[in-house]
Amino acid sequence: MRTFLATLFVAISGTLILWISTDGGRAFTAEEARRLEIRENPRSVPDWQLQNQDAETFTFQNWHGHLIVVDFIYTSCPSVCLILSGNLKNLQKDFSDEGKSDKLRFLSITFDPEKDTPQRLKEHLSHFSADFKNWVAARPTSPSQKEAILDFFKVIVIPDEYGGYTHSAGYHIINPDGKLVAIFGMEQMDELRAYLNQALEGKDNASEN
Amino acid sequence: MSATEVNGKIEYSDPENRNALIAVKSHLIAGFLVFLLMMIAGFTMRAAQGTWLEIGADLFYQIMTVHGVGVVGAAMITSTGVQWYFLRQYVRLSNGIFWTNFFIFLTGVVLILGSIFVGKYGGAWTFLFPLPAISMGAWSNGAAALFQAGLLIIGVGFLILYLDFGRAILARYGSLARALGLTQLFGKEPVDYKHPAAVVASTMVLIVNFMGIAAGAVVLVMGLINLFYPEFKPDALLMKNLIYFFGHVVINATIYASVIAVYELLPRYTGRPWKTNKPFYAAWFAIVFMVMGVYPHHLMMDFAMPNWALVVGQVLSFGSGIPVMVVTGYGALMIVYRSGIKWTTSAKLLFLSMFGWWAGVIPAILDAMVTVNRAFHNTLWVPGHFHFYLLLGLLPMLIGFAYFLAGEGDSKEQPKATDKLGFYAYLIGAFMTSMVFLASGASSIPRRWAAHMPEWVSFAQVGTVAAALVVLGMLLFIIRALVSLPGASNPR
Amino acid sequence: MRLKIKPEWLLLAAFIILTLPPMQRFLEQSMVTHMLVQLPALTVIGWIFGRTLPESWSNKIAPWNRWGITGMALAIVIMTYWMLPRALDAAVSEWYVELGKFITVPAMGIALGVSWPQLNPIAQGVLKLEFWATFMRLGWLYLDLPDRLCANYLLSDQRVLGQLLLLIGSAWAIAWTLRVMFGTKIINT
DSSP states (O other): OHHHHHHHHHHHHHHHHHHHHTTTTTOOSHHHHHHHHHHHSOEEOOOOEEEETTSOEEEGGGGTTSEEEEEEEOTTOSSHHHHHHHHHHHHHHHHHHTTOGGGEEEEEEESOTTTOOHHHHHHHHHHTTOOTTTEEEEEESSHHHHHHHHHHHTOOEEEOTTSSEEEOOOEEEEOTTSEEEEEEOGGGHHHHHHHHHHHHHHHHHHHHO | OOHHHHHSOOOOOHHHHHHHHHHHHHHHHHHHHHHHHHHHHHHHHHHHHTTSSOOOHHHHHHHHHHHHHHHHHHHHHHHHHHHHHHHTTTSOOOHHHHHHHHHHHHHHHHHHHIIIIITOOOSOTTOOTTGGGOOTTSSOHHHHHHHHHHHHHHHHHHHHHHHHHHHHHHHHHSSHHHHTTHHHHTTSSOOOTTSOHHHHHHHHHHHHHHHHHHHHHHHHHHHHHHHHOTTOOOOHHHHHHHHHHHHHHHHHHHHHHHTHHHHHHHHHHHSOOOOOOHHHHHHHHHHHHHHHHOGGGGSTTOTTSOHHHHHHHHHHHHHHTHHHHHHHHHHHHHHHTTSOOOOOHHHHHHHHHHHHHHHHHHHHHHHHSHHHHHHHTTBTHHHHHHHIIIIIIIHHHHHHHHHHHTTTTTSOOOOOHHHHHHHHHHHHHHHHHHHHHHHHHHTTOBSSOSSOOGGGHHHHHHHHHHHHHHHHHHHHHHHHHHHHTTTOOOOO | OOOOOOHHHHHHHHHHHHHSHHHHHHHHTSHHHIIIIIHHHHHHHHHHHHHTOOHHHHHHHGGGSGGGHHHHHHHHHHHHHHTSHHHHHHHHHOHHHHHHHHHHHHHHHHHHHHHGGGSOHHHHHHHHHHHHHHHHHHHHHHHHOSSOSOTTSOHHHHHHHHHHHHHHHHHHHHHHHHHHHHOSSOSOO
16 A cells, blocks of 8 residues: 555656656757747847957847847858858848848857857858848857857757867747747748748837837 | 476466456457457448448548457457467466456557547558658547557557466476477477477467567557657658568467467367477477568568568568468368367367468468569458458457357257358358459459449449358357357366 | 675765766766766666665565565656656756756666566566667667757767667667577576
């Protein structure tokens, strides 16, 4: 009997723990967990200082009122970042036609600030024939800022065996109020497009009313 | 361990024996009822193809799914009942485990029925990846998952039972090799003519089903992961290999589990012992590998399969029926020859099963030829092949055993008229069902089609009549079983 | 001359070595050593410790753990938890999760060491097959998944681990087959 009770206790509390630690069976990996967490608890983005491809310093505060799509890159990247930036270019093109480009900003942050000088960031953008009007590539201004930024977005960067990096890849959406509200994976471009459309239109309606 | 002890039978207490008998009867009755329902399901499908019955295509595929999984399940649970009944006389088996498997099986059946008729799952019992996940709205992912979970649960139940078999066999014989008679075959021990055939057959079934269930445990979970995590796309060919390894092994093994009834009962009816010998051991040793190696005849149309695998599949399929068939068929003939056997319904059925097994090999071998297979495998030829085996090979063994257990072998009474009617209705119906399938296959009529083209309809109509006869015969058997089985005492 | 060291001290020493930050970092820099060296080592330490528990302790536990069922349930819960990719990630990134790992995994080992021998042989067999199947399933999964499961580990690492799991599973299956087919022992491995 005591065994039965003890087993029942272990089974129930164990199931509960597993249930809670997977957010109710919805997130099994760290990547899923960070996306889910942001969706449910949007967080205000601190006002970091970044240096853009023209070596000018700016802060997120400067972009208040814009919808911002952030991705993380390093310019010597041979694989994932190229796809990330390529997708971003497509997004920029799609949304420039529709007259929504004013309200939309693209930001590629490098996590390799020592190598990625403003000069290299500029080259990187030009590789994708980016429209500099609303696409900025930037680097953190100090190592501690870099750590703070990566921590905030929960982006994990690890060195790979070829001297480069493997890192969490995705598009991080910051809303006009300066809150991180959603993260999309590279495989979710359609969802991302729909989300941006809705967010931009929602804002249009709001301003019309 | 002295020789007499090795060959002696295990003694159980009276309550244990009574409980065991109830358990075996429960397996038989549950199995036969499922068989009957599945035959009615088969009849329904044939009638629908024959335009005598109007059912929707979605319902047809649900019935087809339940027919497939139901017959495999019934064959497993019934043949396991037969196997356990005889095996427990030679090694000490646990009643509790036997019942546990039975109830786990019933739980799995409930889940599967729910997934099919409530969840509308109709992706065939082979749950072939990636079909369960892409139903195009016919059923939900949950239904497909429930179906696979049901199979998984049934697998766990049988795993528990086989572990008990393994434990008991090892406790008595030390190793499976010795239980299979390999030590005798290879001259490490003198040949013991009294080494029980039931132990040899059970060991073989235990080995292959253990492997099959292990493969099933992996492949079912991979399928489940795919259902809920579609980014994970396992190699479809590997999945298919594992699924057919699992599926073919478990259904194939049922006939080897049931043939124990032939080894045990014919000696009773003839008064001569069934002697095991070297060819017998060699045949059963060979069949361990053949049962596991024949499944590729389901993959001969997959051009991506490596050629050597197809060649191995063809060779093993050719050979697979032969060893045990020859040894058993020859043994059965010899034991009956001039023995003055009394032809009870049970004895007739057991002999019919020998014929069904023998003759069933022929369409199987034709299908196993790569060139024929490429044209035939998606036709009704293949249902013809397995209906032949199951209706004329497996079921007669099972029903024959049920007659024995109902006490027919002991009593002086002659077979009743209803038994005779049942026997011949079943015999003719089963033979016709199989032959119509084979003829349809030879006329290139595809299998797994809900609606048939006008020129195929007459085949389906003949098939419907044949199925009706099978249902009639089975119904008579079952009424008989329900009337006389529950009260029958254990045959001495 | 033989040094008389109590086995408990050896276990403790092994545990402390594993907790040393350099050792910890060394084993956790790769998914393979994390999952196939560190976690099993912690489990084994717990297991041996569980086997050498003083008599009075085991007597106290016994009525709560008949047939070893409670302990097995506990072990299964802990094992399942550490099979979550995000749990492994969190252990690398957050110190408190790491602390939890160094407590719960040896605890799982203790639970196993105490309970496994008491467990019904049939249940042992079922769990063993299930454990084996988990090796094969995870191995397959790691080889086939297009993405990384752990943010802290490389895809190539995940692939190597997949191959190793399949290899270990196969070797285990062969060993098991040989023992059951030709060995004289009752299913015990």
